[in-house]
Amino acid sequence: MKKSILNRLEGISGDLYCKTDMEDRLCYSYDSGYISRIPDAVLFPANTDEISQILKLANREKFSVIPRGAGTGMTGGSVPLSDGGIVLSLLRLKNIKKIDTDNFISVVEPGVVTGVFHREVEKLKLFYPPDPSSSNFCTLGGNAAECAGGPHAVKYGVTKDYVLGLEVVLPTGEIIHTGVQTAKGVVGYDLTKLIVGSEGTLGVITELTLKLLPLPPSVSTMTAMFDSVDAAACAVSEIIRQGVIPRTIEYMDRASIKCVERFLDSGIVEKAEALLIIEVDGTVRQTKEDMLNLKELCFDQKAVFVETAKSKAEVEKLWKARKSISSSLFCYGPDKINEDIVVPRNRIPDMVKKIEELKDKSGLYLVSFGHAGDGNIHFNIMLDKTDKTAFKKAELIIDELFDYTVRLGGSISGEHGIGITKLPFITKEINSVELDLMKKIKTLFDPNNILNPGKIFPY
Amino acid sequence: MKKSILNRLEGISGDLYCKTDMEDRLCYSYDSGYISRIPDAVLFPANTDEISQILKLANREKFSVIPRGAGTGMTGGSVPLSDGGIVLSLLRLKNIKKIDTDNFISVVEPGVVTGVFHREVEKLKLFYPPDPSSSNFCTLGGNAAECAGGPHAVKYGVTKDYVLGLEVVLPTGEIIHTGVQTAKGVVGYDLTKLIVGSEGTLGVITELTLKLLPLPPSVSTMTAMFDSVDAAACAVSEIIRQGVIPRTIEYMDRASIKCVERFLDSGIVEKAEALLIIEVDGTVRQTKEDMLNLKELCFDQKAVFVETAKSKAEVEKLWKARKSISSSLFCYGPDKINEDIVVPRNRIPDMVKKIEELKDKSGLYLVSFGHAGDGNIHFNIMLDKTDKTAFKKAELIIDELFDYTVRLGGSISGEHGIGITKLPFITKEINSVELDLMKKIKTLFDPNNILNPGKIFPY
Numbered sequence: 001m002k003k004s005i006l007n008r009l010e011g012i013s014g015d016l017y018c019k020t021d022m023e024d025r026l027c028y029s030y031d032s033g034y035i036s037r038i039p040d041a042v043l044f045p046a047n048t049d050e051i052s053q054i055l056k057l058a059n060r061e062k063f064s065v066i067p068r069g070a071g072t073g074m075t076g077g078s079v080p081l082s083d084g085g086i087v088l089s090l091l092r093l094k095n096i097k098k099i100d101t102d103n104f105i106s107v108v109e110p111g112v113v114t115g116v117f118h119r120e121v122e123k124l125k126l127f128y129p130p131d132p133s134s135s136n137f138c139t140l141g142g143n144a145a146e147c148a149g150g151p152h153a154v155k156y157g158v159t160k161d162y163v164l165g166l167e168v169v170l171p172t173g174e175i176i177h178t179g180v181q182t183a184k185g186v187v188g189y190d191l192t193k194l195i196v197g198s199e200g201t202l203g204v205i206t207e208l209t210l211k212l213l214p215l216p217p218s219v220s221t222m223t224a225m226f227d228s229v230d231a232a233a234c235a236v237s238e239i240i241r242q243g244v245i246p247r248t249i250e251y252m253d254r255a256s257i258k259c260v261e262r263f264l265d266s267g268i269v270e271k272a273e274a275l276l277i278i279e280v281d282g283t284v285r286q287t288k289e290d291m292l293n294l295k296e297l298c299f300d301q302k303a304v305f306v307e308t309a310k311s312k313a314e315v316e317k318l319w320k321a322r323k324s325i326s327s328s329l330f331c332y333g334p335d336k337i338n339e340d341i342v343v344p345r346n347r348i349p350d351m352v353k354k355i356e357e358l359k360d361k362s363g364l365y366l367v368s369f370g371h372a373g374d375g376n377i378h379f380n381i382m383l384d385k386t387d388k389t390a391f392k393k394a395e396l397i398i399d400e401l402f403d404y405t406v407r408l409g410g411s412i413s414g415e416h417g418i419g420i421t422k423l424p425f426i427t428k429e430i431n432s433v434e435l436d437l438m439k440k441i442k443t444l445f446d447p448n449n450i451l452n453p454g455k456i457f458p459y
Numbered sequence: 460m461k462k463s464i465l466n467r468l469e470g471i472s473g474d475l476y477c478k479t480d481m482e483d484r485l486c487y488s489y490d491s492g493y494i495s496r497i498p499d500a501v502l503f504p505a506n507t508d509e510i511s512q513i514l515k516l517a518n519r520e521k522f523s524v525i526p527r528g529a530g531t532g533m534t535g536g537s538v539p540l541s542d543g544g545i546v547l548s549l550l551r552l553k554n555i556k557k558i559d560t561d562n563f564i565s566v567v568e569p570g571v572v573t574g575v576f577h578r579e580v581e582k583l584k585l586f587y588p589p590d591p592s593s594s595n596f597c598t599l600g601g602n603a604a605e606c607a608g609g610p611h612a613v614k615y616g617v618t619k620d621y622v623l624g625l626e627v628v629l630p631t632g633e634i635i636h637t638g639v640q641t642a643k644g645v646v647g648y649d650l651t652k653l654i655v656g657s658e659g660t661l662g663v664i665t666e667l668t669l670k671l672l673p674l675p676p677s678v679s680t681m682t683a684m685f686d687s688v689d690a691a692a693c694a695v696s697e698i699i700r701q702g703v704i705p706r707t708i709e710y711m712d713r714a715s716i717k718c719v720e721r722f723l724d725s726g727i728v729e730k731a732e733a734l735l736i737i738e739v740d741g742t743v744r745q746t747k748e749d750m751l752n753l754k755e756l757c758f759d760q761k762a763v764f765v766e767t768a769k770s771k772a773e774v775e776k777l778w779k780a781r782k783s784i785s786s787s788l789f790c791y792g793p794d795k796i797n798e799d800i801v802v803p804r805n806r807i808p809d810m811v812k813k814i815e816e817l818k819d820k821s822g823l824y825l826v827s828f829g830h831a832g833d834g835n836i837h838f839n840i841m842l843d844k845t846d847k848t849a850f851k852k853a854e855l856i857i858d859e860l861f862d863y864t865v866r867l868g869g870s871i872s873g874e875h876g877i878g879i880t881k882l883p884f885i886t887k888e889i890n891s892v893e894l895d896l897m898k899k900i901k902t903l904f905d906p907n908n909i910l911n912p913g914k915i916f917p918y
Binding site for chain 2: 185189241285456
């Protein structure tokens with residue numbers, strides 16, 4: 001990047017907030033996936049106006065701008081596609097501007113950490129359901145850009161279901177306001193839900209109006225262990241079939257359990273081939289009743305052990321275990337290929353069998369866990385990428401897995417998005433007419449292709 | 460329209476399904492609003508392929524195609540903008556293709572009547588929440604095109620929240636499939652939610668994949684009467700503030716009550732200035748508990764009478780009253796101007812006061828009722844449109860009402876859409892940059908502007 005452009009960027013954000021040292025650029029060259037590309041600079045704008053100026057400059061000078069929350073994405077969404085361009089960190093925009101206890105809405109800036117937001121609204125007896133595993137680090141803006149999910153989606157839906165309106169800086173630098181501050185609204189096209197989940201390719205989100213719910217008065221959590229993955233998968237299907245939707249049904253296979261067993265009651269987990277974490281919410285009486293029914297159902301489904309958490313500390317330990325899986329997997333290998341396929345819930349047993357089959361066939365280290373309640377399985381291959389044979393095998397497995405997912409009526413990404421890593425596979429799910437329409441929407445929003453270029457669909 | 464084109468349309472759908480007699484064309488010249496324009500022909504295609512052929516022909520010959528469900532819309536969405544073009548009725552596509560009790564989804568054609576669908580899924584202990592007042596006549600395709608709401612939206616959201624995927628014939632005649640069959644999915648841009656609520660301007664919906672919920676085991680319904688509209692409005696805000704979200708909080712003012720009192724217990728309603736219909740659902744025990752709490756709360760909020768419906772027949776009568784308001788209003792005048800503003804829930808008392816003020820000021824017959832639980836008020840002016848003075852007054856009132864709505868942080872349409880009738884007002888809510896972006900999306904989908912042209916934004 002030309003020095004003169006860097007100077008102008010410094011002029012916009014101040015030199016303190018325009019980082020060009022290699023140390024800084026390296027820190028912003030990757031996300032939680034495995035791709036790393038070094039930007040020319042990292043900008044930390046203070047407000048919407050600065051972001052608008054930066055995007056206008058990018059259009060004039062034709063450089064790439066890659067918006068970034070906390071960089072906890074899994075598919076390279078916040079990583080430059082090739083070396084160069086600037087990373088635009090939204091972390092300085094971190095105010096919770098309003099929590100409206102009368103209308104159950106909140107207005108926030110994109111850099112607010114999701115877990116911090118959870119705690120703030122809960123103080124006021126309100127509830128923001130989207131809860132990605134990275135909630136202690138990730139940001140609401142990043143969640144919206146990727147349409148993050150998490151364990152509560154089975155009952156409460158995903159981020160998109162909670163975004164009522166947005167302030168967005170378009171790739172051209174223009175500022176728009178989308179959506180409503182109300183429970184309903186059908187005026188014009190729904191730009192809000194088009195931009196949420198567009199992986200930072202259609203605009204930079206600078207403010208979000210979020211829908212909140214009343215905080216459920218009671219939550220109960222239980223673990224159920226099974227001596228086969230198949231039994232656990234069948235139990236998930238059966239729970240849903242009963243008609244009481246838990247707020248969470250998380251699944252962990254033997255390998256996932258193993259790598260977080262320090263957080264779990266070791267005497268119990270030793271025998272478990274699969275574990276479910278099931279959580280219900282509602283009134284105290286209702287959750288008690290639901291727990292009893294679920295316990296019975298799990299035993300009917302051949303659970304070998306079922307236990308209800310007795311204290312908040314026990315629940316927290318359990319969630320610490322669950323949320324630590326992703327980062328703990330590196331005990332199995334230095335590199336991780338992580339896919340988040342989703343299948344219709346009653347096809348989870350088929351998918352689990354397929355994964356077992358792939359494991360046996362390849363001899364690679366496969367680990368699966370995830371949000372079984374909504375059919376969303378996180379499938380991980382742990383390997384050393386410098387081992388060419390292993391990497392080639394992994395590529396073949398992913399290909400087979402995606403084909404099978406689509407054949408089951410599923411989707412190749414439940415919550416991580418396409419980013420860079422799933423680019424080669426998008427056509428398994430989206431045909432050329434649909435893809436062409438999406439590309440044209442991208443061009444309409446971003447005629448110079450400067451905002452997060454090359455993501456989702458190749459040009 | 461040239462005879463040669465009509466012949467080719469007949470060739471596509473068969474002459475039985477291509478109506479060109481004036482009697483037929485007149486029947487399809489209006490919706491439930493007040494605008495009427497006569498099409499050149501009414502087509503009743505049998506399937507997606509015929510629709511694709513019709514749209515391709517329209518592109519070649521440059522005639523307008525106006526898709527239509529049951530014509531129960533309120534803003535002219537299914538009415539030709541000027542005389543001419545063809546109305547495309549989707550009523551022959553009326554199969555419920557699948558109700559999947561394992562995964563809680565259904566695949567339907569657009570011509571399925573919403574009320575019929577409700578009853579079919581309920582037989583299988585499933586629940587499809589969107590429930591517009593016209594549910595006994597309107598269609599699922601029309602509901603999706605307009606993003607219909609209804610009384611359950613306060614707890615369960617609107618049509619968009621239940622559409623997982625679509626088959627759509629694009630204005631160019633190409634057929635696409637959007638969305639997923641699963642609980643999650645973030646692959647590519649969300650075309651589903653862009654097309655739902657686009658008022659038939661971006662494509663013709665030929666199949667919908669809908670999300671279902673387990674049927675709540677119990678529903679309890681109560682009426683609460685108040686001796687002032689203000690007291691009723693304050694009660695609504697207070698109910699929501701308590702944190703238990705009823706599935707319905709419907710509001711009726713004195714004039715609405717009056718015109719459907721034949722369905723209500725006349726001894727009671729005589730004194731009522733306002734009435735709320737409140738409905739909760741859940742387990743038997745939970746709904747009983749909620750009803751007791753709500754009864755107490757209503758009395759605290761100065762209700763003069765509160766009664767719980769004791770039988771299914773009583774509930775049905777109550778809903779018959781509520782759903783009959785819109786069509787019964789003609790007892791007050793031959794013409795109706797109907798607006799569906801939405802405001803933040805805690806501003807309902809302000810809005811109700813404003814409406815009373817407008818009533819006093821204008822001397823016109825104003826009636827308001829609606830989905831108070833989500834701030835969505837149906838505001839009606841009953842008049843004789845040939846009375847120029849009254850019509851002029853009505854126009855001024857609407858203008859003032861919309862300005863006030865936007866000032867309260869509301870939206871000028873909660874569920875009816877813009878169509879033709881709200882065209883002059885859209886810029887009160889959407890600015891020129893946003894509108895321009897929407898127009899460009901329309902052009903991208905429909906380069907020859909043949910599909911439902913002139914709706915939402917003027918060209």
